[in-house]
Amino acid sequence: MKDNSKYITCDDALKLNRNQVRENYKEYVNSNFVSMLSMLQFDKLFVKAKGVSVWDSDGNEYLDFLGGYGALNLGHNPDEIYEAIEKVKDLPNILQAAVNDFPGALAYDLALVTPGDLKRSFFCNSGAEAVEGALKLAKIASGKHKIVYCKNSFHGKSAGALSVTGREKYQKYFKPLVPDTVQVEYGDADALEDALKGKDVAAFIVEPIQGEGGVIVPHDGYLKEVRELTTKYDAYLIFDEVQTGFGRTGKMFACEHENVVPDIMCLAKSLGGGVMPIGAYIAKDDVWKKGYGTMDRCLLHTSTFGGNTLACAAGITAIKLILDKNLPEAAKEKGEYFLGRLKELKEKHKLIKDVRGKGLMIGVEFNQPEGGIIDKLSGGAVSRLSNEYLGSLVAGELQNKHHIITAYTLNNPNVIRFEPPLIVTKEQLDRVVEALDEIMTRSGSLLGMTLSSAKTVIGSLFNR
Numbered sequence: 001m002k003d004n005s006k007y008i009t010c011d012d013a014l015k016l017n018r019n020q021v022r023e024n025y026k027e028y029v030n031s032n033f034v035s036m037l038s039m040l041q042f043d044k045l046f047v048k049a050k051g052v053s054v055w056d057s058d059g060n061e062y063l064d065f066l067g068g069y070g071a072l073n074l075g076h077n078p079d080e081i082y083e084a085i086e087k088v089k090d091l092p093n094i095l096q097a098a099v100n101d102f103p104g105a106l107a108y109d110l111a112l113v114t115p116g117d118l119k120r121s122f123f124c125n126s127g128a129e130a131v132e133g134a135l136k137l138a139k140i141a142s143g144k145h146k147i148v149y150c151k152n153s154f155h156g157k158s159a160g161a162l163s164v165t166g167r168e169k170y171q172k173y174f175k176p177l178v179p180d181t182v183q184v185e186y187g188d189a190d191a192l193e194d195a196l197k198g199k200d201v202a203a204f205i206v207e208p209i210q211g212e213g214g215v216i217v218p219h220d221g222y223l224k225e226v227r228e229l230t231t232k233y234d235a236y237l238i239f240d241e242v243q244t245g246f247g248r249t250g251k252m253f254a255c256e257h258e259n260v261v262p263d264i265m266c267l268a269k270s271l272g273g274g275v276m277p278i279g280a281y282i283a284k285d286d287v288w289k290k291g292y293g294t295m296d297r298c299l300l301h302t303s304t305f306g307g308n309t310l311a312c313a314a315g316i317t318a319i320k321l322i323l324d325k326n327l328p329e330a331a332k333e334k335g336e337y338f339l340g341r342l343k344e345l346k347e348k349h350k351l352i353k354d355v356r357g358k359g360l361m362i363g364v365e366f367n368q369p370e371g372g373i374i375d376k377l378s379g380g381a382v383s384r385l386s387n388e389y390l391g392s393l394v395a396g397e398l399q400n401k402h403h404i405i406t407a408y409t410l411n412n413p414n415v416i417r418f419e420p421p422l423i424v425t426k427e428q429l430d431r432v433v434e435a436l437d438e439i440m441t442r443s444g445s446l447l448g449m450t451l452s453s454a455k456t457v458i459g460s461l462f463n464r
Contacts, residue, residue, distance in 0.1 A: 018045040018057055044399075049076035052421050052428055054405070062403040063428055067419040070211070070243040070361070071269035074321055075421035081273035084317040085310055093309045103307035106315045110282050113252055113319055116261030120288035123280050123307035127242035127268035128156025130279035131205070134264045135160050135178075136301055137283060138203035138236045141291035145179075148195045148204040148235070150186040152411050154212035155205060155240055155266075164205050166213075167411050186210055187218040189225040196233035203236040203264070204229075208254035211243040214412030215363025217356055223258040236263040236287065242279070243361070246270040247322050247422055250332030250359035257358070263287050273318035274421075278311040327422040331359040337426060338362060338418070341433045349440035353414075362418045363409060364436075366390050391416045394439065402435035 008016075008024075016024070022043060026034040037043040046062075048055040052075055054062050064076065074081070088102070107121035122133050139145055149155070149164035156162065162171060163178035166186075171177060182201075184191040192204065208223060210216040230237040239262040244254035246269075251257055253265070264287060268279035292298050305311075322328070339355065339362055346352040354365040368390070391408025395416050398404040409415045418432065 018043075021045055051075040052424050060403055062399070062405050063420070063431065065404055065406045065418045065420045065424075065432060067421050068269065068274065069417075070245075070248055070419050071272070072274040073246050073248060073270035073327060073422045074274050074318060075423045076274060078273055078275070078321065080321055081275045081314050081317055084313045085275070088309050088313045091309050094305065096304075100307060100309060100312075102309045102312035102316070106307075106312040106319075107282075109316055109319050110267075110280065113323070114265060114282055115253060115256055115259075117284055118261065118265060118282045119285045121280050121282045122301065122303075123278065123312070124303045125277045125305050125311075126156070126279045127240075127266065128158045128161040128279075129303065129306075130242065130266040130268050130281045131155045131161040131164070131240060132158055133301055134238050134266050134281040134283075135164070135203065135205070137264060137281065137287065137291045138238060140297070140300070141287050142202040142234075142236060144200055144202040144235075146182060146201045147178075147180065148182045148184060148192065148201055150206055150210070151183050152186055152210055152213035152216065153205075153207060153240075154210070154410060155207075186213070186216060187222055189222065189229060192226060193229050193233075196229055196235055199233050199235075201233065201235040203238050205238040205240060207240045207244065208257070209244050209249060209358060209361060210411075211361070211417070212410040212412075214365060214409045214415040215357050215361060215417055217358055221258070223255055223260040227260045227262075230263075238262060238264045238266065240266045242266050242268045243419075246318070247328035247331050248359055248361050248419070250328060250335055252322070252328050254358070270322075271315050271318060272311060273314045273321070276311040276314035278315055280315075322422075325423070328359075331422045334422075334424060334426065334429060335359040335362065338429045338433075341429070342436075345433065345437055345440065348437070351440055357418075360418070360420060360422055360424070363415045364418070365412070365415045366394065368414070390414045394436075397439045398432075398435055401439070402431075404432055404435055 022034055034043065045057040046054045047057050052063055054064050054076065056062065064072070103123055110121050111119045124130055124133060135147060147164055149166060151166040153164065153166040155165050157170060159174070160178050162174060163181050165171065166183055182195050184195050195201065204226060206226060227237055239255050241253050241255065245267050246252065249257065255262060264281055264283045266281050271280065272278040292300060335358065338360070339357060342355040342362065342364060346355050351366055352364060353367040357363055391413045395406050395408060398406055406416050406418060409417050
């Protein structure tokens with residue numbers, strides 16, 4: 001029988017040291033994830049966060065340029081979000097037998113700030129859940145089942161979202177997935193038209209900018225092309241704005257760069273103000289009514305925690321703050337500045353292959369370096385390392401030597417992404433540019449970066 005007297009309380013958890021935190025996570029959550037973080041020296045214990053900064057247990061301050069993969073547009077722990085939560089803390093948070101004030105208020109606000117005639121919102125807890133709901137709405141409203149999605153896309157790892165996520169690595173262990181999905185090249189309108197010609201497609205789901213694909217910005221006019229094609233062939237258009245939404249790309253929503261309105265839009269991440277987990281899809285009124293507009297269908301898709309009072313209060317306040325602070329315009333201005341400075345580095349350093357992005361959603365892609373004699377001696381370990389961990393090596397240098405947090409994109413490990421809170425200053429942007437410049441100048445090669453750290457990935461490979 002288990003000894004319940006030894007459970008960890010919240011007060012106890014606050015007092016755990018770095019090793020205790022690692023051991024608990026390793027033993028009871030995900031041991032290999034801990035090993036991976038440790039291998040790259042990412043296993044710091046962070047104990048405080050505010051704005052763009054976080055602090056580790058040794059008192060060191062770091063700039064967070066990962067930004068929760070786009071969830072921290074307002075920065076860490078905004079006071080106003082906690083104030084909003086405090087105001088509603090005595091209200092029923094989950095009460096399914098009544099209509100709650102706050103989901104309706106948040107849905108009203110979303111209808112105001114989203115483009116065009118998007119109106120009906122469904123609330124859930126994450127981006128993947130928002131995608132699941134959007135796919136189901138498209139199917140029930142259209143009466144069709146086929147979904148078209150893009151190669152290199154990322155829409156989540158739950159079963160339905162995974163079925164339209166364009167990377168075999170994540171799909172292969174869980175097949176068969178949801179049937180009747182068709183993959184096309186991102187940015188290729190002709191390929192999309194071929195997939196739509198049979199008029200048997202319920203929806204085309206697409207990211208206005210591919211985030212995990214390596215921050216891929218499509219050619220100008222692509223979003224207009226997909227809007228025209230989906231309308232022509234009677235398919236719904238779903239934009240996944242989970243990562244690009246709420247000011248990240250220099251507009252409130254990335255589709256606004258081309259003035260395109262989807263039939264359904266998926267939202268999450270920064271909708272919760274960086275504090276509460278909340279996701280949503282918002283759809284045109286006629287689409288929602290075709291799907292769920294009858295008494296017998298209105299509860300076919302629900303969520304226990306979706307639309308809870310605390311999360312909706314955070315969402316309402318997050319939208320107000322983003323608009324009041326004019327963060328989309330701030331992202332545009334600072335993003336143009338940051339992108340320009342990073343492109344100057346590209347001209348200076350051969351290891352940088354490309355710099356791209358929009359607003360404060362920016363990716364830096366690195367060239368594959370040659371391993372040379374060390375590669376031969378290691379049995380190709382350097383080449384394998386560069387294929388799988390090059391972005392992590394650069395991110396590791398940024399974090400461990402310069403106290404700047406970032407990470408590689410999931411579908412392209414040679415790209416590191418910069419998605420700082422939209423409240424970031426130009427001085428903080430300059431600090432990142434200077435750190436990258438120093439890393440590229442000092443290291444100049446994969447080998448230099450690998451050997452600059454006492455505890456490296458290549459060392460781990462040799463010691464296995």
